[in-house]
Amino acid sequence: MNYFKLRTLVIVLIFLMISFIFTYVYTNGNYLRLPSDPNHMQILPMKAYIDNSHQFIYVNKSDKHQEFLIVNKENSPEKHENLNIPNKNEIPIDGAAHISNQQELKEPVLTQNQVNKEEQHVETWKDTNHLHVGVKTEENVAISLPKSTPARPCNRLWVKGRSKWFDQRFDGTISSIWTRDNIKQTSAINNWWLGIQSSKNKDVLGVMNSVFTMIPDVDVYKDRSKCRRCAVVGNSGNLKGSSYGAEIDAHDMVIRMNEAPLGGFEKDVGYRETHRLMYPESYYNIKQDVHFVLVSFKTLDVEWLMSAMTTGTIKRTWRPVKNLINVNASLVQIYNPALMKHTHEVWNKKQGRYPSTGLLAVMFALHACDEVDVYGYGANKIGNWDHYWQNDGGKGNSAFRKTGVHNSGVESQIYQQLNAEGIVKVHMGNAHR
Structure with missing residues (x-):
């Protein structure tokens, strides 16, 4: 085998290794991860939803985003999350983080992860009830945030006069x-x-x-x-x-x-x-x-x-x-x-x-x-x-x-x-x- 054939073989092998690494990272890397169970908010890539445990049901479509109802096939149908996501495929979000339940929030809380994609800002944000992904505008943020509800009054048993x-x-x-x-x-x-x-x-x-x-x-x-x-x-x-x-x-x-x-x-x-x-x-x-x-x-x-x-x-x-x-x-x-x-x-x-x-x-x-x-x-x-x-x-x-x-x-x-x-x-x- 002469020098040129050997060099060509090495280049091909390097190319295949790079392709394999890129494919692996793309499949298993740092992508948007959604909660698999509404109660415990476990981390799973969206591919796991589609292939294994969840089904997606379109409930609303628009030019900027599509609203899905995600239903866990293994649990009660009542356990679900409303999400706004652009499509059913995995969306690469730089620095995507685990978003956990926040209980008894007095005011809506927003967390953001931004990435520049074709000069648009694809963002994730979470309010008290929903996780959203899409092109964030004043309109859809206003729609997504529920009105804050007052805390349940405390019926203090020791207050005299009740009984x-x-x-x-x-x-x-x-x-x-x-x-x-x-x-x-x-x-x-x-x-x-x-x-x-x-x-x-x-x-x-x-x-x-x-x-x-x-x-x-x-x-x-x-x-x-x-x-x-x-x-x-x-x-x-x-x-x-x-x-x-x-x-x-x-x-x-x-x-x-x-x-x-x-x-x-x-x-x-x-x-x-x-x-x-x-x-x-x-x-x-x-x-x-x-x-x-x-x-x-x-x-x-x-x-x-x-x-x-x-x-x-x-x-x-x-x-x-x-x-x-x-x-x-x-x-x-x-x-x-x-x-x-x-x-x-x-x-x-x-x-x-x-x-x-x-x-x-x-x-x-x-x-x-x-x-x-x-x-x-x-x-x-x-x-x-x-x-x-x-x-x-x-x-x-x-x-x-x-x-x-x-x-x-x-x-x-x-x-x-x-x-x-x-x-x-x-x-x-x-x-x-």
């Missing part, structure tokens, strides 16, 4: 958590709390001073400048098939309790949690961004908390407990015994030995939140009190109904009356079907 029944029972001066400000409880509160489970250590003040060297000692719920909307999620079997998950997760605070699992039940109970109320015997592993609210019934419970966060020496209360726990100390709180006693005497009218964790969770929310939705409380659709994770056909009854420690009948009446008075909204799941 005489509620006003007679609710005491807004009681904090939901134990803090440095209320570290010295009255003797009446201390004596009642120490007697719940026969505390041996009577030095409440000493124990609390010790624990406040490890966890926050301030009331973070005093600030009511912003509306705090909360979901309290119980463990009832009436959550099965409820599809409440997304609704629950939309709240500012999601309060759960005890050993309720989330994995595998997200559609009905959600996947988010900001707070979990537990006592030592019901401890359940939580993530580092979740508040652990210790519901303590004795000084030993607080001592267990300090031990479980450090040395692990306490392994038993009245039964074996986890001796070590992995929690974010800055998010650990302790339920206020004053609120516990108030709940028992004023709300429960001293029925049962002391309130259930479920009722205490609702009271925690009433004192920490502005609006409260309650899920997973009460009986299931066949009248039994099972848990949503139990595979018993709903026929089982939890210990809540068996031990007599808590009066489930009285507590159920409290939830029903709170709902009837418009203070909270109780969602009964499959029990309403």
